[in-house]
Amino acid sequence: MSETLTAAVTALNEKLAGEGFDGTAKFVLGDEGSLMIDSDGARIGDDDADVTLSADVDTFQQIFEGETNPTNAFMSGKLTVDGDMGAAMRLASLLG
Numbered sequence: 001m002s003e004t005l006t007a008a009v010t011a012l013n014e015k016l017a018g019e020g021f022d023g024t025a026k027f028v029l030g031d032e033g034s035l036m037i038d039s040d041g042a043r044i045g046d047d048d049a050d051v052t053l054s055a056d057v058d059t060f061q062q063i064f065e066g067e068t069n070p071t072n073a074f075m076s077g078k079l080t081v082d083g084d085m086g087a088a089m090r091l092a093s094l095l096g
């Protein structure tokens with residue numbers, strides 16, 4: 001298991017503060033692997049999801065730490081979104 005993924009799951013669960021997400025989202029962190037967010041919170045996984053967000057590790061780290069706005073990352077091409085754009089927007093508001 002990747003230390004990067006483990007750290008990302010921890011950061012996301014802290015950011016979500018136990019709230020979970022009313023859908024399923026997958027984050028693909030470059031070559032490190034992927035993690036999931038759903039109603040139970042964040043975990044390492046590679047399941048089907050309503051929306052898949054892909055970026056390099058540095059971009060996700062900046063998003064998770066609040067240094068980069070997810071919408072700005074998307075608009076600048078650093079973050080790609082595949083699937084339900086509405087779910088992506090709900091997730092961005094949770095993380096932002």
